[in-house]
Amino acid sequence: MFREIGHFLRANISSLLASGLEWVLVAALVVLRLHYLAAAAAGALTGAMTDFSLKRHWAFDRDEKDAIHRESLRYLGTSAASLLWNLAAAYALVDGLGIRPIPGVIAASFAVGVLWNYPLHRYYVFPEPVRVADLPGRDD
Numbered sequence: 001m002f003r004e005i006g007h008f009l010r011a012n013i014s015s016l017l018a019s020g021l022e023w024v025l026v027a028a029l030v031v032l033r034l035h036y037l038a039a040a041a042a043g044a045l046t047g048a049m050t051d052f053s054l055k056r057h058w059a060f061d062r063d064e065k066d067a068i069h070r071e072s073l074r075y076l077g078t079s080a081a082s083l084l085w086n087l088a089a090a091y092a093l094v095d096g097l098g099i100r101p102i103p104g105v106i107a108a109s110f111a112v113g114v115l116w117n118y119p120l121h122r123y124y125v126f127p128e129p130v131r132v133a134d135l136p137g138r139d140d
Helices: 002-031 036-059 067-096 101-125
Strands: none
Touching: 002 036, 002 101, 036 067, 036 101, 067 101
């Protein structure tokens, strides 16, 4: 249980750091008059690269060299879907509800992070390795 709490805390710290970097970039690009959806996409890419590195090497202790290919492909797939969720939510908040672009993009990012990213990162992208001793019927 304590191990899982540690994963949860480190994963959320990783997400917070990556999101902070993402939001600073989004805000800067919007201030520089880049369209908010393009800024959101650039921020999401930067945040995803940061988040993958932090989660793989720190939050979930994934040092297996052969697993990086599988994990990076899974992360890429979940991040692509996450980007679509982020853009759709940002569009709904900004163009649909009239929220200002920077808070709208940040709110969308937060909601997608909690509802989509963490569950998929924890259980699909960086699952706990299965040990032979943990398999059913094994009493070793």
